[in-house]
Structures are given as structure tokens and as C-alpha cells.
Amino acid sequence: xxxxxxxxxxxxxxxxxxxxxxxxxxxxxxxxxxxxxxxxxxxxxxxxxxxxxxxx
Amino acid sequence: xxxxxxxxxxxxxxxxxxxxxxxxxxxxxxxxxxxxxxxxxxxxxxxxxxxxxxxxxxxxxxxxxxxxxxxxxxxxxxxxxxxxxxxxxxxxxxxxxxxxxxxxxxxxxxxxxxxxxxxxxxxxxxxxxxxxxxxxxxxxxxxxxxxxxxxxxxxxxxxxxxxxxxxxxxxxxxxxxxxxxxxxxxxxxxxxxxxxxxxxxxxxxxxxxxxxxxxxxxxxxxxxxxxxxxxxxxxxxxxxxxxxxxxxxxxxxxxxxxxxxxxxxxxxxxxxxxxxxxxxxxxxxxxxxxxxxxxxxxxxxxxxxxxxxxxxxxxxxxxxxxxxxxxxxxxxxxxxxxxxxxxxxxxxxxxxxxxxxxxxxxxxxxxxxxxxxxxxxxxxxxxxxxxxxxxxxxxxxxxxxxxxxxxxxxxxxxxxxxxxxxxxxxxxxxxxxxxxxxxxxxxxxxxxxxxxxxxxxxxxxxxxxxxxxxxxxxxxxxxxxxxxxxxxxxxxxxxxxxxxxxxxxxxxxxxxxxxxxxxxxxxxx
Numbered sequence: 001x002x003x004x005x006x007x008x009x010x011x012x013x014x015x016x017x018x019x020x021x022x023x024x025x026x027x028x029x030x031x032x033x034x035x036x037x038x039x040x041x042x043x044x045x046x047x048x049x050x051x052x053x054x055x056x
Numbered sequence: 057x058x059x060x061x062x063x064x065x066x067x068x069x070x071x072x073x074x075x076x077x078x079x080x081x082x083x084x085x086x087x088x089x090x091x092x093x094x095x096x097x098x099x100x101x102x103x104x105x106x107x108x109x110x111x112x113x114x115x116x117x118x119x120x121x122x123x124x125x126x127x128x129x130x131x132x133x134x135x136x137x138x139x140x141x142x143x144x145x146x147x148x149x150x151x152x153x154x155x156x157x158x159x160x161x162x163x164x165x166x167x168x169x170x171x172x173x174x175x176x177x178x179x180x181x182x183x184x185x186x187x188x189x190x191x192x193x194x195x196x197x198x199x200x201x202x203x204x205x206x207x208x209x210x211x212x213x214x215x216x217x218x219x220x221x222x223x224x225x226x227x228x229x230x231x232x233x234x235x236x237x238x239x240x241x242x243x244x245x246x247x248x249x250x251x252x253x254x255x256x257x258x259x260x261x262x263x264x265x266x267x268x269x270x271x272x273x274x275x276x277x278x279x280x281x282x283x284x285x286x287x288x289x290x291x292x293x294x295x296x297x298x299x300x301x302x303x304x305x306x307x308x309x310x311x312x313x314x315x316x317x318x319x320x321x322x323x324x325x326x327x328x329x330x331x332x333x334x335x336x337x338x339x340x341x342x343x344x345x346x347x348x349x350x351x352x353x354x355x356x357x358x359x360x361x362x363x364x365x366x367x368x369x370x371x372x373x374x375x376x377x378x379x380x381x382x383x384x385x386x387x388x389x390x391x392x393x394x395x396x397x398x399x400x401x402x403x404x405x406x407x408x409x410x411x412x413x414x415x416x417x418x419x420x421x422x423x424x425x426x427x428x429x430x431x432x433x434x435x436x437x438x439x440x441x442x443x444x445x446x447x448x449x450x451x452x453x454x455x456x457x458x459x460x461x462x463x464x465x466x467x468x469x470x471x472x473x474x475x476x477x478x479x480x481x482x483x484x485x486x487x488x489x490x491x492x493x494x495x496x497x498x499x500x501x502x503x504x505x506x507x508x509x510x511x512x513x514x515x516x517x518x519x520x521x522x523x524x525x526x527x528x529x530x531x532x533x534x535x536x537x538x539x540x541x542x543x544x545x546x547x548x549x550x551x552x553x554x555x556x557x558x559x560x561x562x563x564x565x566x567x568x569x570x571x572x573x574x575x576x577x578x579x580x581x
Contacts (some may be wrong), residue, residue, distance in 0.1 A: 019364030
């Protein structure tokens with residue numbers, strides 16, 4: 001195995017473990033904040049004063 | 057592992073939740089703008105969930121696992137390039153900021169302002185051709201995954217009638233997606249995408265940990281390297297009775313330039329910049345965002361998700377290679393695509409397989425709904441609407457888009473059943489997407505940043521950009537495998553011809569005093 005192969009091996013190790021960690025973090029963070037945004041969005045959409053969006 | 061009642065319960069609860077949430081959002085739809093771009097009310101985290109969920113379907117899991125099966129971890133290089141492209145666009149706002157500020161519903165709509173109605177219509181046609189063909193294999197690959205993970209037989213006989221499991225399962229799933237997408241449009245898609253993002257993320261993490269646990273990281277690394285060095289061969293199932301199956305070997309598992317070839321990586325780099333700025337389902341989230349700043353943030357936060365989108369299923373695929381290499385080969389039914397789901401059946405225990413299946417159903421449904429909505433919106437907005445003598449009523453517009461969603465769904469069921477993949481799934485998806493990616497990318501850059509671009513250049517770019525990928529699809533469908541055109545040449549040729557057509561056509565029109573050119577960068581609605 002060449003030095004370049006070893007470097008790539010470490011690179012993929014970081015990518016795979018980093019991805020698992022990132023997915024777990026996003027799951028919690030986006031799960032919490034996304035839920036709040038849905039509530040806000042449905043509240044905004046049901047505003048009786050909301051002007052009719054421009055139909056196309 | 058067979059599915060236990062708890063697994064079926066998890067799946068049933070998940071599907072019911074999606075239907076209720078999706079149908080519930082119908083009450084908020086009042087116009088086509090609500091239906092197509094969620095009234096432009098989408099905020100950052102909902103955008104991240106929706107973008108991540110839409111761009112990761114079972115089809116993604118299948119082709120990225122296939123890449124891992126054949127290339128080891130190096131098969132994830134498109135994900136790294138996608139991450140870099142999305143981060144770059146999210147940091148600079150390249151294309152997406154002026155596009156969001158233009159206040160359009162689709163990309164071709166922008167072209168009308170800059171290049172005239174004919175260019176809008178033709179661009180819409182090319183978008184549909186590339187987009188729907190691209191989506192054509194989603195159901196087949198999704199069904200392959202589900203059938204192999206659950207271990208269901210290909211056919212059941214009920215009362216003397218033969219029922220095909222794959223077709224039945226995928227048609228049923230598509231019907232569920234059609235119900236909530238046709239009723240609630242982008243609003244339903246956003247809510248169900250959010251639920252699907254959670255279930256899918258959980259499933260991806262659990263499955264990856266189980267695969268690592270089962271294989272062991274050190275054993276995995278040394279295993280893929282040894283498989284590459286020793287030239288381990290796995291004979292795949294034969295596509296036709298009586299013919300020998302094709303053997304597959306592990307390419308260089310770490311160095312992507314050796315594993316795929318330099319030109320393939322170059323094509324992928326160009327493709328990903330085009331995807332992040334031009335792919336209509338991705339751009340639909342930009343256009344649904346509250347403002348351009350929100351769209352940029354959504355891009356930045358979602359970008360690293362693209363690494364895992366390739367690396368994690370790629371890990372499962374490479375682990376499947378090692379598993380079958382040490383368990384007597386693939387047998388008479390498996391190939392590089394179906395090996396991964398068959399492998400998961402062996403490593404995921406009862407109870408968890410329900411979560412993994414729900415996750416994959418989530419992935420499939422979020423992708424199908426996002427794509428159905430996007431292509432239906434383009435057909436209505438850019439192909440039908442410009443041809444109407446007078447605008448439809450608000451109800452008429454909504455009904456038309458809803459019927460188009462259903463019509464695309466019917467097409468998918470029919471097309472997905474007979475089309476045979478000419479090569480790897482990812483190459484098929486990349487090349488069909490390339491039919492419009494190259495030309496529309498050239499057009500967008502020209503429309504937003506090049507004052508001299510005009511309608512002649514735009515038309516030349518659309519036609520020439522589509523020639524390479526369509527030639528690839530047609531030629532490779534009729535010639536023997538050894539004479540087929542490599543995907544990277546078809547893809548690279550599309551970009552070169554599209555940009556060449558834009559420049560030459562624009563200068564030719566100027567020289568002849570012809571062609572139409574609207575204002576640059578003044579597209580505020």
C-alpha cells in the first residue's frame with residue numbers, strides 16, 4: 001500500500017465515521033427545530049389576514 | 057431474518073402517520089403558489105429536512121451501495137464532490153440567490169424573462185424528458201430492495217391468480233404518495249419529508265452501526281484491500297437463462313482516481329455543481345425558502361449530508377461484498393445491486409428490521425413525492441400554461457397540477473416495469489439527469505451572469521446539451537456491451553456542447569442582428 005493509499009484510507013475513515021456522527025446530530029437538532037418551524041408555518045398559513053399569494 | 061409482528065407494526069404506524077400528516081396539509085392550499093412552493097414559507101431546518109429527505113431515496117441507497125460493492129469506500133467520491141459543490145454554492149450564493157430573488161416557481165420561467173417564451177417552453181420540455189426518465193427506475197430499484205430485505209418471494213399465488221410482489225408493493229406505495237402529494241402539494245411534501253427525515257436518519261445510523269459491529273472496522277479495511285489485491289471475483293446472477301453471469305471484482309477501494317478514472321471524477325465534479333444549481337427538485341427548496349439568505353443556510357447545513365448519502369450505503373455495499381465472498385458467492389439470484397439488501401437481511405435483527413424498512417420506505421416516499429410534485433409543476437407552469445389562450449381559474453390550475461401528479465405516477469408504474477438498465481444505476485441516473493443538467497446549467501449561468509447571451513445561444517445550448525446523453529441512452533440500448541459509450545464521455549460532451557452552443561449561438565445572433573435578450577439580473581417579480 002502506497003502513502004497515497006494510506007492517506008485515502010484515513011480520509012474515508014473520517015468520512016464514514018463523520019457521516020454517522022453528523023446524521024445523529026442532525027437527527028436531534030433538525031428534529032427539534034424543524035418541528036417548531038412546522039408549527040410556525042401552519043400558524044402563518046392559517047392567518048386570516050394572509051394576502052392571497054399571486055396565482056400563476 | 058423474517059419480519060416479526062413488531063416490524064409490521066412499526067411500518068404500519070409510520071405509513072399511517074405519513075398519510076394523516078400529508079392529507080392534513082390540504083387545508084392550507086389556496087393557490088398554485090401554495091401548492092408548488094409552500095407559499096414560500098419554508099424556514100431553515102424544515103428546508104434541511106426536506107432537501108435531505110428528497111435527495112435520498114431507496115434508489116440512492118441501491119446505487120450508492122452498488123458503487124460501494126464495486127469500488128469500496130472510493131465509491132463514495134460523488135458524495136464528497138456533491139458536498140463540496142453544495143457548500144460552495146451555499147457560501148457564495150452562486151445562481152441560487154438571483155434565482156430565489158427572481159420570484160419564479162420553476163427555472164424555465166426565469167428563461168422567459170431573459171430569452172423569450174420559446175426558450176422557456178423548450179427548456180421545460182428538456183427538464184421533463186430528463187427528469188421523468190431519471191425517475192423511471194426509482195420504483196423498480198426500490199422494489200428490488202424491499203423484496204430482498206424482507207425475503208418475500210417474487211410471486212404469490214392467491215386463488216389461482218399469480219401476484220407479483222415487487223410490482224404490487226411499489227404500486228401500493230406510490231398510491232399512498234400520490235394521495236398526499238396530489239392533495240397537499242409542497243406543503244404535504246414538507247411535512248412528510250420532515251417525518252421521513254427523522255425515520256430515515258434513525259434507520260441509516262442504526263444500520264451503519266450494525267454493519268460496522270458485524271464486520272469490524274479493521275477487518276473491513278483489510279478485507280476490501282485484500283479483495284482488491286487478490287482480484288476476488290463474485291459471479292452475478294445471469295440476466296437471461298442459459299447465459300453465464302458476469303463476474304464482478306473490487307476495484308481500488310481507496311483511491312477514487314484509480315478506481316473510477318480521472319475523467320469520470322472530472323465529469324462528476326462538473327455534474328455536481330450543475331446539480332446544486334440546476335436540479336429542479338433541489339432548486340424547488342430554494343424557491344420555497346422564505347428568502348435567499350434562508351436558501352443559502354439550508355444549502356450549507358445540508359451539504360455534509362451528501363457525504364453520508366454515498367458513504368453509508370457504500371459501506372453496506374462493500375460489507376456485502378466481503379460477506380458474500382466469504383459465504384460461497386452471490387448464488388443464482390443476486391447481483392451487485394441486490395447483494396446489499398440480501399446482506400442486510402442477515403445482519404439486522406428482528407425488531408430493528410422494521411425500523412430499517414420504515415426508514416427505506418420513508419426514503420422512497422419522500423423522494424417520489426418531491427419528484428412527482430416538481431415535474432408536474434414544470435409541465436403545468438412551463439409547457440401548458442404558456443400555450444393557453446387565457447389563464448385558468450385558480451381551481452382549474454390546481455386541478456390540472458393534481459391530475460399531472462397522478463399522470464406521472466401512472467407513467468412511472470408502466471415505465472419502471474419494462475425498462476432494463478444498460479449499465480450501472482448511478483451512470484443511468486447521471487446521464488438521464490445530464491440531458492437537461494448541462495444545457496440548463498449553461499443557460500442559467502448565461503442568463504444570470506453573461507450580458508451577451510441571447511435566445512439563439514440558449515436554443516443551441518438546450519439542443520446540443522441534450523444530444524450527448526440521448527445518444528448514450530439510444531446507442532447503449534442497441535449495441536453490445538463492449539461497444540458502448542462510456543458514461544463520462546457522454547456527460548462531459550454534454551457540458552462542452554451546451555456551453556459551446558451558448559457562446560457560438562449568441563455571437564452568431566449578434567453578428568446577424570437577431571436573437572432576443574432580456575435584462576440581466578433584474579428579475580424581481
